[in-house]
Amino acid sequence: MGHGHNHIEVKQEQFVFSPKAKRFSIILMIVGLVFAGIGIFTLGGSDNSHAQKSSNVNHKTESLSAQPHSKHDQNSGTAVSQTKENHLIGEESHGNEPNEKFGPRMVFRPSEKPASTHIWANLLIVGYFFLMISLASVMWYTIQHVANAGWSVAIKRVPEAMMTFIPIGFIVLMIALYFGKDEIYHWVHYEHLGLKPGDAGYDKILAGKSGFLNSTMLFAFPTVLVSIYYLLMRKLRSLSVEEDTATKGDASFFKRSIRFSAAYTVLFGFTMSVLVWFVVMSVDAHWYSTIFGVYNFITHWVTSITIIAFIVAYLKKEGYLGVVSNEHMHDLGKFMFAFTVFWAYLWWSQYLLIWYAQIPEEMAYYQLRFEDYKFNFLLNFLVCFVIPFLGLLMRSAKRNRYVLGIVGSIMIVGHYHDVWLMVFPGIFGPGMQFGFLELGTFLLFAGIFIFWVFTALTKRGLIATNHPYIEESVNHDVGV
Amino acid sequence: MAIVDKKLTLRNRNKILVGVWEDEDNLLAAATALTAAGIHIHDIYTPYPVHGLDRIINARRSKLARIAFFCALIGLTLMTTMIWYMSVYDWPMNVGNKPLRFTPSWSPVMFEGTVLCTAFGMSFFFFWRNRLVHGIKNEILDIRQTDNRLVVAVETTSNMDEKAILTMMRKNGALELKSFHKGVQTILK
Numbered sequence: 001m002g003h004g005h006n007h008i009e010v011k012q013e014q015f016v017f018s019p020k021a022k023r024f025s026i027i028l029m030i031v032g033l034v035f036a037g038i039g040i041f042t043l044g045g046s047d048n049s050h051a052q053k054s055s056n057v058n059h060k061t062e063s064l065s066a067q068p069h070s071k072h073d074q075n076s077g078t079a080v081s082q083t084k085e086n087h088l089i090g091e092e093s094h095g096n097e098p099n100e101k102f103g104p105r106m107v108f109r110p111s112e113k114p115a116s117t118h119i120w121a122n123l124l125i126v127g128y129f130f131l132m133i134s135l136a137s138v139m140w141y142t143i144q145h146v147a148n149a150g151w152s153v154a155i156k157r158v159p160e161a162m163m164t165f166i167p168i169g170f171i172v173l174m175i176a177l178y179f180g181k182d183e184i185y186h187w188v189h190y191e192h193l194g195l196k197p198g199d200a201g202y203d204k205i206l207a208g209k210s211g212f213l214n215s216t217m218l219f220a221f222p223t224v225l226v227s228i229y230y231l232l233m234r235k236l237r238s239l240s241v242e243e244d245t246a247t248k249g250d251a252s253f254f255k256r257s258i259r260f261s262a263a264y265t266v267l268f269g270f271t272m273s274v275l276v277w278f279v280v281m282s283v284d285a286h287w288y289s290t291i292f293g294v295y296n297f298i299t300h301w302v303t304s305i306t307i308i309a310f311i312v313a314y315l316k317k318e319g320y321l322g323v324v325s326n327e328h329m330h331d332l333g334k335f336m337f338a339f340t341v342f343w344a345y346l347w348w349s350q351y352l353l354i355w356y357a358q359i360p361e362e363m364a365y366y367q368l369r370f371e372d373y374k375f376n377f378l379l380n381f382l383v384c385f386v387i388p389f390l391g392l393l394m395r396s397a398k399r400n401r402y403v404l405g406i407v408g409s410i411m412i413v414g415h416y417h418d419v420w421l422m423v424f425p426g427i428f429g430p431g432m433q434f435g436f437l438e439l440g441t442f443l444l445f446a447g448i449f450i451f452w453v454f455t456a457l458t459k460r461g462l463i464a465t466n467h468p469y470i471e472e473s474v475n476h477d478v479g480v
Numbered sequence: 481m482a483i484v485d486k487k488l489t490l491r492n493r494n495k496i497l498v499g500v501w502e503d504e505d506n507l508l509a510a511a512t513a514l515t516a517a518g519i520h521i522h523d524i525y526t527p528y529p530v531h532g533l534d535r536i537i538n539a540r541r542s543k544l545a546r547i548a549f550f551c552a553l554i555g556l557t558l559m560t561t562m563i564w565y566m567s568v569y570d571w572p573m574n575v576g577n578k579p580l581r582f583t584p585s586w587s588p589v590m591f592e593g594t595v596l597c598t599a600f601g602m603s604f605f606f607f608w609r610n611r612l613v614h615g616i617k618n619e620i621l622d623i624r625q626t627d628n629r630l631v632v633a634v635e636t637t638s639n640m641d642e643k644a645i646l647t648m649m650r651k652n653g654a655l656e657l658k659s660f661h662k663g664v665q666t667i668l669k
Contacts, residue, residue, distance in 0.1 A: 352584050358576060395545075480534040480541050 010470050012244075013320055013462040017454045021314075025450040032444025036122075039437025043115045113183065113428055120180025121427050122441040125419050127176055128279050129300070130445055131169030131226070136297070136304035137162035138233050139268055142261035145254075150472030151331055154323050156464055158311045160240060161456040162304070163233045165449055170226050172445075173279065177218060184427055187285040188215055205286050205361075213285060218278050225271050232264045241460050243467065251468045272297055280419070283426035287365045289354070295346040296422075299384075302339040303415045306408040309336060311453070313401035320462055323474045326399045330478055333398025336388065336408065344385040369421060372430035376421050383414030416442050490619045494636050495661040496522065497645055498621050499654040501630040504530045506653030510632065511536045513648055522635040525625040547605045548598050555597025559590045621660060633660075 137159040144152045181188045187206050191214060195202045206213075236257060243253035273293025281292050289295075309332040315321045316329075354362045369377050391407035392398055417434055424432045464470060490496060501507040507524070511533060514521055521537045524530075533539075563586050567573040572580055607613055625631040632649070636642055646657055646668065657668040 348584075348587070352587065355584055356576070356578075395541075475531070477531050477535075479529075479531075480539055 010323055010463060010465045010474060012465050013322070015315070015320060015454075015457045015462045017458050018318070021454060022451070025447045025454070028443050028447030028450065030447075032440045032442070032447055035436045035440025036444060037440070039435055039440050040115065040119065042436065043118055117180065117183040117427065118437060120176045121184055121424060122437055123172055123176035124180065124184060124279070125416075125423050126441045126445045127169050127172030127174075129169075129303075129416055129419050129442075130165055130449055131173055132296070132300035133304045133307065134163055134165040134169055135226075135229055135268065135272070136300045137308065138166075138229065138236070138264060139301065140304060140308065141236065142264045142268075145258045145261035146265055148258075150469035151328065151476040153464055153467045153469045153473035154321065154476075155308070155312050155328060155332075156240070156467070157457065157460065157462050158308050158315075159304075160237055160460075161453045162307065162311075163237065164456040165452055166226065166230050166233060168448065168452060170222075170230075173222070174219075177222075177279075181215060181218065185218075185282055185285065187213055187282060188218070191215060209285065213278075213282055218282075221278055222275050225275055229264070229268060232260055232267070235260050236264070240464060244461055244465065246466060248466065249468070250466070254468050280422050283423050284365055286361060289350055289362070289365070291346060291350045295343075295350055296419075298339060298343045298346055299415050299418055302336065302343055303412055305332065305335045305339065306411050308332060309404055310408055311457075313404060315462070316401065323463065325476070327476045327478050328473075329401055329404065330395075330399045331476075333392055333404055336404070336411070337392040337398065340385060340388040340392065340411070344381075344389070347381070347385070365426075368425045368430065373421065373425055373432075376417070376434065380414065380418050380421055383410050384418055387411075387414075413442070490621070490633075490660060491663040493522075495659055496621070497634045497636060497642060497649075498658040498660055498665075499632040499634075499649040500622055500624070500656040500658070501632070501653060502628070502655055503653060504630060507630045507632070508532065508536065510649060510652035510654065513652055514632075514634065514645070517644075517648065519634060519640075519645060522633045524633070525621065525631040527626055527628060527630075530630070544602060544606060548602050551601030552594050552598045554601070555594040556590055558597065559593025560586070562593070563589050619660075619663070621658070621665075622656075629655075 141156065141159040141163070143149075144156065176184070182192070183189075187209070190203060190206050191210065193201070195207075197204075197207075239253050239257045239260070243250070246253060276293045276296040280296060281288065309329070312321065312324060312332065313329065316324060351366065354366055388407050388411050391403065391410075397403040397407075420434055420438060467473075499510065501510065504526075507526075507530065511521060511524065515536055515538070524533060524537060526533070564582075568580050574580075575585070578585065620626070621633055622629060622631045632654075634645055636645075649657060659666045659668060
C-alpha cells in the first residue's frame with residue numbers, strides 16, 4: 001500500500017481463463033444437467049405423492065379450469081362437475097378454512113400442471129435471476145460513476161464482464177415466457193377464455209387489469225426495456241475500453257461515462273419495477289404490493305455485489321489484480337452487509353404491513369407462503385438475513401475472503417430460493433419443493449454464467465489503467 | 481481529528497515535545513522516521529484526516545463499535561420492556577384482534593429504540609472520551625491545529641535523547657518546535 005501522494009505506475013494485466021476454471025464451469029453445467037434430468041425424471045412420481053398428501057389440504061380449484069389447454073371445456077359439464085367435486089372435498093376436510101370467506105383464490109395441485117410447466121417455470125426464474133443480476137451489475141457500475149467513486153476503479157472490469165450476460169438471461173426468460181406463458185400465468189389463460197361480464201367465471205379484477213396485463217404487453221415491455229438497458233450497457237463498455245488506448249490523462253471518456261451512467265441509473269430505477277410486475281408479480285395476478293419492485297431489485301442487487309466480491313476474490317487468489325488489497329474487499333463486504341440489512345428491511349416492510357392490515361386480497365400471497373411453505377419462508381429469512389448479518393458483522397470477517405466466500409455462497413443460493421418462493425407457490429399452489437430440478441437449473445446456469453463472464457474478462461485488460469481515478473483506487477485505505 | 485490515547489490530560493504527563501507541520505507529506509515522512517527510530521508518538525493532531533497516519537503511528541482501533549453494540553442491547557431491552565408494559569401488562573390493547581403476546585408490530589418500536597439509544601450513546605461516549613464535555617478546559621498544544629497546522633506530540637521518558645528527536649523533526653520539515661510540561665509551553669526555535 002502506498003501512502004499519500006506516491007505516484008504509482010499501474011501495470012496492465014491480462015486475464016487468462018485457466019483450464020482449471022474452465023473445467024469447473026463445465027462440471028457445474030454437467031452436474032446441473034444431471035440434477036435437472038433427475039428432477040424431470042422424478043416429476044411424475046413426486047407429483048402423485050404431492051397429490052396424495054395434498055388431499056388433506058384444501059385445494060379449492062376456482063371456476064377457471066386447472067388444465068391450461070382445456071379452455072373449450074370451460075363452460076361444458078365436465079368443468080362444472082369438477083368444480084363441484086372440489087367444493088365437496090373442501091367442505092369435507094376444511095369447511096372452516098379462512099379462504100372460504102375471502103373469496104376467489106387461484107390454487108392448483110402440482111399434479112394438475114403438466115411436467116412442461118415445471119421446466120418453463122424453472123427457466124423463467126433462472127433467466128429472470130441472471131438477467132436481473134447482470135442488470136444490477138450495470139447499476140452498480142453506473143452508481144460508482146454517478147457518485148464519482150474512486151475506490152472501485154481497480155475492480156471495475158469485473159462488473160463490466162458481468163454485464164455481458166444480459167442477452168443470455170433475457171433470451172432464456174423470453175423462451176420461458178413464449179412457451180410457458182399459458183401454464184405459468186393464469187391471467188394469460190384467462191385472457192384466452194374471452195369472458196364477458198355476466199359469464200360464469202368472469203373475473204372483475206383480471207378484466208380490470210387487462211389493459212395493462214395482457215400478452216402483448218408481456219412481451220413488448222420487457223423487450224423494449226431490456227433493449228434500452230442493453231444499448232446503454234454496450235455504450236458504457238465501449239467507452240471503458242476506448243479509454244485504455246486513449247492519451248494518458250484524457251478524462252473525456254470518464255465524463256461521457258458519467259452522463260450515460262446517469263441515464264441508466266434513472267431509467268433503470270424507474271422502469272425496472274415494470275419488468276418485475278410482468279415477470280414475477282403477475283404470477284399472483286390478483287395480488288399486488290407496491291414495494292415488490294424495490295424488494296426484487298434489492299434481492300438481485302445484493303446477489304450481484306456478492307458475485308462481484310466472489311470474482312474479485314477469485315482473481316486475487318489466482319494472483320491477478322495486484323493493486324487490489326484487503327481494503328477493497330472490506331468495502332465490498334460492507335456493501336454486502338449493508339444491503340443484506342436493506343433486504344431484510346424491505347422483506348419485513350412488505351410482510352408487516354400486510355400482516356397488520358389483514359386485507360384478504362393482500363393476504364392471499366402470504367397465506368399460501370406462510371401456511372403451506374412455512375419451512376421455506378423461514379429458511380428464506382435465515383439464509384438471506386440472519387446468517388449474512390451475523391457472518392459479516394465483524395470487521396475481520398469482511399476483510400477475509402474465505403468468510404466472504406462461505407457467507408456469499410449461502411446468500412447467492414438463498415436469494416435464488418427467494419425468487420423461487422415468489423414464483424412457484426403462485427403457479428403450483430401448495431406442495432412444491434426446492435428439489436433437483438430447481439437446483440440443477442441453477443447450477444447449469446451458474447456454470448454458463450461463469451464461462452461467459454470469464455470469457456468476457458479475457459477480452460480486455462483487467463485494470464482500467466488510464467482511468468482518472470485509478471491512483472485513488474490503488475491508494476484506497478479505509479483506516480484502522 | 482485527534483487520535484485519542486488513554487490518558488488525555490497532557491499536564492499530568494512527562495515533558496512533551498511538540499512539532500508543528502504545514503505539509504502532510506512532510507508530516508508522514510517525519511512520523512515514519514520517528515516510529516522507525518523506535519520513538520513512541522503520543523498523538524498527532526490534524527484538522528482533517530490524513531490517510532495512512534493511523535497505521536504509521538500504530539494507532540489502536542476505536543472501541544466505539546463495542547460501545548455501539550452495548551448501547552444497542554440496552555436500547556432493545558428498554559424498548560421491549562416499554563412496549564410490553566404499555567400494551568400488554570398495564571393496559572392490554574386490542575388492535576384489530578391481533579394477539580397480545582410478542583407481535584411483529586412491536587418491531588418498529590424496538591428497532592427505532594435500538595437505533596436511538598445507539599446513536600445517542602455513541603455520541604455521548606465519543607464526546608466524553610474526547611473531553612468535549614461542557615466545563616472541561618482542553619489543553620491545545622497549538623491553537624492552529626484546528627485550522628491548517630499539523631501537530632505531533634512525543635512524550636519524553638527519562639532515557640530519551642531529546643536533542644536527537646528535535647533534530648529528526650527539524651530535518652523532516654517541522655516549522656516550529658516547542659515543549660510542553662506541567663501546563664507551561666516553551667518555544668524551542
